[in-house]
Amino acid sequence: MKLLSPTISKLARMRLWRIEHWSNHPVAAQREVLQHLVTAAQYTEFGRKYNFSKLFTVKEFKKNIPIHEYDDIKPYILRMMDGEENILWNTPVNWFAKSSGTTSDKSKFIPVSQESLEDNHYQASKDVLSYYYKNFPSSDLLTGKGLVVGGSHQVSKVNDDISYGDLSAVLMQNSPFWGQWLRTPELSIALLDEWENKIEKLAQTTASENVTSLAGVPTWTLLLLKRILEIKQKQTIKEIWPNLELYINGGVSFVPYREQFDAIIGKKINYLEIYNASEGFFAGQIHPDDNGMLLFTEHGIFYEFLPVGEYGSSNPRTVGLKDVEVGENYALVISTTGGLWRYLVGDTIQFTSINPYKIKVSGRLKHYMNAFGEEVIVDNADQAIAAACHSTGAIVKDYTAAPIYFSNQNNGAHEWLIEFDKRPESLPHFITALDAALKNCNSDYEAKRHKDIALRLPVVQALPAGSFNEWLRSKGKLGGQHKVPRLSNERTIVEEILTITRANIQS
DSSP states (O other): OTTHHHHHHHHHHHTHHHHHHHHHSHHHHHHHHHHHHHHHTTTSHHHHHTTGGGOOSHHHHHHHSOOBOHHHHHHHHHHHHTTOOSSSSSSOOOEEEEEEOOSSOSEEEEEEOHHIIIIIIIHHHHHHHHHHHHHOTTOOGGGSEEEEEOOOSOOEESSSSOEEEOHHHHHHHHOOHHHHHTEESOHHHHTOSOHHHHHHHHHHHHTTSOEEEEEEOHHHHHHHHHHHHHHHTOSSGGGTOTTOOEEEEOSSOSGGGHHHHHHHHOSOOEEEEEEEETTEEEEEOSSTTOSSEEEOOSSSEEEEEEEGGGTTSSSOOOBOGGGOOBTOOEEEEEEETTSOOSEEEEEEEEEEEETTEEEEEEEESSOEEOSSSOOEEHHHHHHHHHHHHHHHTOEEEEEEEEEEOOOSSOOBEEEEEEEEEEOOSOHHHHHHHHHHHHHHHOHHHHHHHGGGSSBOSOEEEEOOTTHHHHHHHHTTOOSTTOOOOSBOSSSHHHHHHHHHHHHHHHO
C-alpha cells in the first residue's frame, strides 16, 4: 500500500484542474449536466411521459415536469425493484439505498445507478480528497488506513439482480479495488448489522492498525473510540493512532460533539463536513476553516432551489444558481443520474457564498429530530403519541421534543415535554409504548435504539397544565394559529419551557 498511496495522491492532485474549471463555471456545468440527463433518459417511460426529447431549455424542463416527493415516484421505484428497466433511468439499476421513510412508509428506497456511483458519489469523494491534498501537500493520509463507521443495514437481496442497504453499505459493497485496500476493517465486519457486535469487532480489528482518517456519524464514532481506549488502556486516541489527521463527518450537526472529539483524540486533527445523502453527494468542505461546503455542480445532479415559502403552493417556484441569495432558506430540488426528476429532498440549505457557491444544511422542511441520524419527523412523533395514548388510555393535550446529547456520563436520548389532559396510570408504560411505536414507524430510530447503544429510552416530563401557553405568552404568540413546535433538533425551546415551568412551581 505504501507504493499505491503516492500514486493515488498524485492522481488526486492532477484532478484539481478539472475541479477548478467547474467551480469557476458552475452555471455552464449545470447546463451540461441537465442536457446529459434529459438526453440519456429521453426514451425511458418517464422521459416519454414528459416529452424529454422536446425539452431544450431549463425553462421548458421546469414547466413540463412537476416537483416530486417520494410518494409520487414510489410506484416507479417499486417496479424498478421488481427488475423492470428503462423506467426512470436508461441503464439497469441494481442497487437501492435504504433510508428512513416518508409519512406513509417506514423506509424508502432510492435508486443508485452505476452512473450515480461513479459520476457522483465516488467522483465527489475523490474531489474532496484532491482539495485536501491541495491544502495539505505534505499529508500522509494515504500511507495509512481510513476507518469508516457506517453500514448499519445488512445488504439484502430483492432478487438475484437487485440489492439494497443503507448508503454506506451500498458504497462499500461497490467501491473500487483501491478503496478496499485503503479502508479498514474488512468488508464482512464493516457491513455487520448488529451494532453491539459490530462496534466490538471494529474496535478489536482496528485498534492495532495505522489509522490516518475516520468517517462516520459522530455518535457511533465516539462509541467506537471509547471502546478502543478501553481495549488499549490508553487515555487518548493519539497514543493509539499517532498518525490520525482527519475526521470526515456528515448527516448530523457536529457542533455538539466537537469538544468531545478534541478531548478523546488528544491532539489537533482536521475536521471536514460533507453533504452525502442517499439521493446524492451534494457538497463538501474543501478546507477545514471554510464557512460552508462547496456545491458539486459537475457530478450528475442538476439543482434547483425552492424558497421555503413556496413549499405547499399549487405551482411552487424554484430558482437556479444565478438567482440564489446568501442567507436565504431553500429546499433542495434535484434531478439525478439515478432517475430522480425534480425530486424534493426535504433538506433545507442556505448559501454562505456565491463565488464560489458554498452551502450549509439549515434543517428540514418540516420539524424533525436528527441529532443521532434517527431522522424522526413530526408524522412519526404524532403516530407514536397516538399509539402510546391508545395503549395507556392517556390523552395528550400538547407536546414537544428535543434531543439530549451525548455526555461523558450517558449516551443520547429524546426528551419529551407533554401536557396531559388525562395522565396515564403508569408513565413508564407510556414511555415504553411511545418508544415501541417510534421503532415501528422509523427504521433509523429503531437502529439507533438497538440495545441502547446510541439512544436510550425516551425521557418524558409530564408538565403542569398551561405550561405551553405560558411559553407562547412569553413569545407574544398566545392565541391564533400559533403553536409550540412539535420537534426541534436543538434544545432552546425545551429549555425555555422547562425554565418557565420550574419558576412557576417555585412561586
